[in-house]
Amino acid sequence: MPATITSPLSAAVVGEYHATDVWRDQTIYEIVSAHATDRPNATALRSSYRNFTWFELISWVDALAADLASRGLKQGETVFVGSPNRMETVVALLSASRDGYVCCPSPHRNHTVSEIANMCERAACAAYLHEPGHGADAKGDEILTAIGKLKSLRHIYRLGSADDGVPFAGLLRPNIEGGSEPKGNPDFVTYLAFTSGSTGQPKGVMHSDNSQLVAARGITEAWSLGPDTVTCSLSPLSHNLGCGTLWTSLVCGGEFLLHDWPRGESLVDHLEAANVTYLVGVPTHAMDFLADLESRGIERYDRLESFRVSGAACPEHVSCALYDLGIPVQKGYGMTETNGHQHGRMGDSRDIVAATSGVCCDGYELGVFDPNDPDREVPIGTPGLIAGKGGSLMLGYFNDPDATALSMNAGGWFLTGDLGKLDEEGYLTLTGRRKExxxxxxxxxxxxxxxxxxxxxxxxxxxxxxxxxxxxxxxxxxxxxxxxxxxxxxxxxxxxxxxxxxxxxxxxxxxxxxxxxxxxxxxxxxxxxxxxxxxxxxxxxxxxxx
The missing domain is CATH 3.30.300.30 (ANL, C-terminal domain)
Incomplete structure (x- = not known):
């Protein structure tokens, strides 16, 4: 297995994306750097312990990137993050964008130590960010023992408590001389996400900055998000929906609230304290939010400019309950392989919100194909197998070209495995999942x-x-x-x-x-x-x- 991860996309495909402005010559790091130059003292990120300005954020990113380089990491090598939502995760993701490392934030608290170790071994982990006790069966530093003999491993950052508000406290080498200029390329693989594995061993999904920015830019433009937007993702950064929401916040230049408070604390209290205007989560998050509002006897709620419900099919009664409270509902659709390319439109009617999962962002397109003949596209309005192609699509499955090829039909459309139909205006209605x-x-x-x-x-x-x-x-x-x-x-x-x-x-x-x-x-x-x-x-x- 190679120690570095490179893109399998052809020069022709990359050239076409750039020629049509679907992909651009700007990394996510460069987007953040521009905000830091224009508005250095504006808040970029909030945790439960402190706020971070754009200048502070970019400074921590530069510091970690320099530390990784000093420990011998090269472009294409992997940096794993095994911790709950915290500032260090954001810094690691942006350091990968800066210098062409590949960040994998997939280790989740629900994963066992052996599952996390398997990911690290498969993707030749070079650096690991570790919060003690992270993992379903972890009590302390078990993962360090499990990955300690990996030949690829250069360094482990054992994170202390997040409550001091200092990222990487005492862990970065001081006074590293000759800080290098950024080496990132928006077309390189910088993000590796292991799928949830609901159908077998998780596959590693590869994305570049550009493939992730297509949906972020599309949602930002469709919903007029900007520097005044305060965003919160209830999905963790270990999930693609959480990272996609972070990218959207960085693109629009607003504030991003880390969902890092303990379970059981009031969601509404935290959102209102931070003046959140754009909320993102899965249907179960929406149900919890509705229950919190109902417990307070709230019948109208006008503090949110949009609630994006994605990650799983949203029941009609949930989306309608949000709509009836006066909350602009943005039902989304996507998957790790495609990012969150679907979004509702501002002003969508209650019927549209209830029945559909929105329209495609610019730079990506959907088609519906015959489940029994995935190469045959069916007419508009006919249910079938949903497929997609365009700039938001993954670069491929890590170290698995056969799985990548099998995921496509003869015309190069990615077959999602989901069933649905499209109407004349491009709205998608989900009807089920073929494999289920x-x-x-x-x-x-x-x-x-x-x-x-x-x-x-x-x-x-x-x-x-x-x-x-x-x-x-x-x-x-x-x-x-x-x-x-x-x-x-x-x-x-x-x-x-x-x-x-x-x-x-x-x-x-x-x-x-x-x-x-x-x-x-x-x-x-x-x-x-x-x-x-x-x-x-x-x-x-x-x-x-x-």
Whole structure:
């Protein structure tokens, strides 16, 4: 395996992106540097412990870049970040942009030590930023033992407490002479994200500054974001949605609020204290936000200029509840491989907000293809397999050209695996996911539809429709339900509700599984594989419906 990561894109593709101004000759670091020159004392980043100006931010980026170089790191080598949201993560990402390193912020608190070590080994980790205890089964520095013998590893930054407000306190070499000029190139790979692995071993997704900036610029322009915008991502920087939101904030030149406060503290209190105007999260974040507002008896909320709900399909009742509060809802769509290229438009009607996932940003396009013949595009309005191509697309899967090739059709369209349709105005409506379809005796059942309808029941907080094996039919549907606090319902109530909402009797659940908790993956999506694993081990036992 190579020790450095390079782009597999051809010169012709890169040249076409630049010729059409989809890609530009500016790194993310250079964007930040321009803000630091024009508005050095304006706030760029807020944590729970202090604010950082644009000048302070760029100074810390330069300091880390110099320290990495002094420890022998070269362009294309990887810098891993194993910590929760904190200032050092932002600095590491921007240092990669500055000098052409490849930053991987994927290690998430839900990952085990062995999973994080596997990522580091696969991508030849050269430097590791470590907060003790980070990881699902970590208590201290276990990851350092796990990766300590990697031949690629040059240095470990063991981070202290974030509450002193000093990034890399005592960890950077002082007085490094001859600070170099930035070496970054916006076309180089600077970001490596490992997918959540819901369908097997996580794949490493490679992006350049340019491929990440397409969506950031598109959203900034569509929603008129600017220096007065205060942005907060409820998704962590270990997830592509979190990083994409950071890039958007840096592009518009506003303030970025780190979501670094403890669980259980009021979301609304933190947002209002920072005067957040642009909020981004997954549907579960939206549900928590709505619950916080409801607990205060708030019926109208005008402090947000936009709430982007993305990362997973947003149930209609959630987006409508936000809309009815007076919050401009920006339902998005994308994936790690494509970035968050979809966005709603300002002034979208309630029906559009409820039913669609917006339109494509400039520089990227969607098509819909026949699921049984992915090379055949279907007419507008016809449901099928969603595919995309353009400047927002990944540069490829790390060290896996076969997987990269298999992800494309003959025309070079990236096949998402999601099902949906486009209308005449370019709005996307999601209808399900091809890989998640439950096959019952030859009949395809869409679990997303069942979940969406179940979530519209007032007692249901989360719902997951999963397959259970059947010797005769192959698979049958099991509905796992987590109730709202203080609420409950019988399965008869749920089935009646599904029928009233229009679910076909041929798609009805045949097993019932009330649970106290439905696990989520790091990206906020339901971890259906974990539910199925617990069923196989006997930790969860579905009840057959007669």
């Amino acid at each position: 379809l439950i096959l019952r005796g030859g009949h395809n059942i869409n679990p997303n539809l069942i979940e969406s309808l179940a979530l519209s029941h007032e007692a249901v907080y989360l719902a997951a429709a999963i397959p259970v094996p059947d010797s005769r039919l192959g698979e049958r549907v099991c509905l796992a339900v987590m109730f709202e606090d203080g609420h409950s319902a019988t399965i008869a109530d749920i089935l009646d509700h599904l029928a009233d909402e229009g679910l076909s009797r041929y798609d009805m659940p045949e097993f019932w599984l009330p649970v106290s908790d439905i696990p989520l993956m790091p990206n906020g999506k339901l971890d259906k594989l974990e539910i199925q694993r617990r069923i196989r081990t006997g930790d969860l036992v579905p009840q057959a419906l007669t």
